[in-house]
Amino acid sequence: MEFALSEADAAFRSDLVGFLDRELAEGWNRSEHGLGSAVYTDFSRDFVRTLAAKGWLTPHWPKEYGGGGQGAWQHFVLGEEMWKRGEPRGPQYMNVNWVGPSLIKYGTEEQKAALLPPIARGEVFWCQGFSEPEAGTDLAALRTRAVREGEGYVLNGQKIWTSYANEADYCFLLARTGSVSDGRNGISVFLLPLSTPGVEVRRIDGFVGAHSFNELFLTDVRVPGNCLLGEENKGWDIVRRTLAYERVGAPRYARAARVLDGLADWCRAAGLLTDPGVQEQFGHARALCEAARVLVHRVIDERAKTKEPSPMAYQARAAMVQAERAVGDLALDVMGSEALVEQSPGDAQFRNSLGAGIAAGSYEVQLNLISRLILKLPKE
């Protein structure tokens, strides 16, 4: 056992921190701009190109696909430092964390050649077309259909809660190619250009970010056969793998811990940080952030050793939810009505924390999976 980064990885972190200190304007953070807002998205478009030019957008991808061939820890350190600063890569974290790796693993040479270089250069946005009005936590119930027509497919259906669909160029979309009774065995992945006729994006007004929810309507959307990723009806395996990347791909505890530091500054200035009750709540929240960090690190260690993703990722993600909620609650408890003021240190954290246990697989699903796969509790 060893709980320190290698010298090379620690040096990388130090370079990265220096770079971010220079590149990100004083006070940059998502709470000021809002997830999905025009200011935020425009900023991230330019920022990721700068990152790409330094080789820091896809450092963990193989070199032949525009990556740097670096290890899992450098990729992770990158994510940790980005989340600490409000994720200035915007939706790009999805591209580099799991859209790209899924294409690398399952794509044809033609798909890789066409789709990977623009991601590696930071030129495109992808969104994730998974959830539907009747299929969220029970994703395998999805109904969007893809019917073969000649060499291609015709897509019809509806997706919902699609973050960044308003800005994205492509959607990593799940559709049913088999029958509903096939359940998981009748689902395929489509790589859908959102400029295709028949695709309509509508905004849903939410309060977690400026523009974080969208609906995607697909009406007789005709796509060529090369939009299919992997084999027909084998999409569930791809998704399982994809979600394994996503569960710990966004180190949200890093941002929560940073917000907690900001809240401690706020409380110190307000003369509250010496209050024993306030101290206890801070100690509780900090311990949860640290527990989430160490559990995520355990998953990264597994990935760095190129093992198959294990169910430990579910514990890590559950711990992240607990940490985000604790910091969000603390913000409101200690700041009082000051936390209700838009753009206050507590405001964004509290509103984000309401979604912490919902996005990327609900908290309860993580608990189900832990019960079944780690504790081996019986179904009946």
Place this chain on the structure above:
Amino acid sequence: MDFEPSDTQRALLDALGTLLSRHAGTQRSRQLAVRGAYDHELESELRAAGFLDLFGDSGAGPLEATLAVERIGAELGAITPVPHLLVLPALGLPVPEGPVVLADHERSGPVRYGREARQILTAGTDRCAAAELSPDEAEPVPSAYGHPLARVVPRRAEELAPGTAGTMVRWWRVGVSAEALGMMQRAFDLTVAYTKDRTVFGRALGSLQALQHRLAELSVLLEGARWLTYEAAFRGATAESSAVAAAHTMAALHRLTRETHQITGAVGLTREHDLHLWTLRLQALRAELGGLRAHRRAVVTSRWGVAAA
């Protein structure tokens, strides 16, 4: 980073496991508890096999000593593993035979093995004080919580070097976390096994989602406590890492005590069932160093540099 035990660590834990299977465990714990006795035999076996020297051993170190404390806790070793394996070696003090009491100057109260202990180490604001204990002055108190308890009066205290109190408290936090971790894991495993065997309303108790989620949340707390404790030991028990480990572990302990007893029902409240061997003893660990609230405040003191409240 490497979250897997090294070959050396595996070998060490295997050897310790073998020793403990012979000289500790539930049966031995029950026998000793009748007499309220400290396990001199176990201490002597551990000493002879070199386990009390792990902290400063060139082939091992503080992390290995911490892993050993965890294992001794799991096997209900009736000794004082935290001072013996961590605190005394961290302070460069000799490890005496027999129980050693750890105390802090802010709190008094009955201590584990107080009647048998000849030495007490008290953390002051900056220095530690080492003192002898006299059995004549120890006042045993009745307790259902597994450990023999007594009120003690230290005599002829010797002040140690400046800064020693910090070292003592930090390693004590790591140690009490490790000991609790070993005990909690056993109580948890016992409860999970119970939910698989016990049938209610024609189905396994553990198939009920209302219980599954609570057990899953406990596993998340326990794993967090585990890795924070190991990491704190690896980092040499820094002020923040040790406080964070103890705060998280004690929060887990609170929850685990309630849940394991609720889920095992009435049988878990009997002396016949083994669960209480761990859960009752855990409450003594919960009380040390001011408990959960004090650990949490120590996180704030170390993280954000404010004075202790």
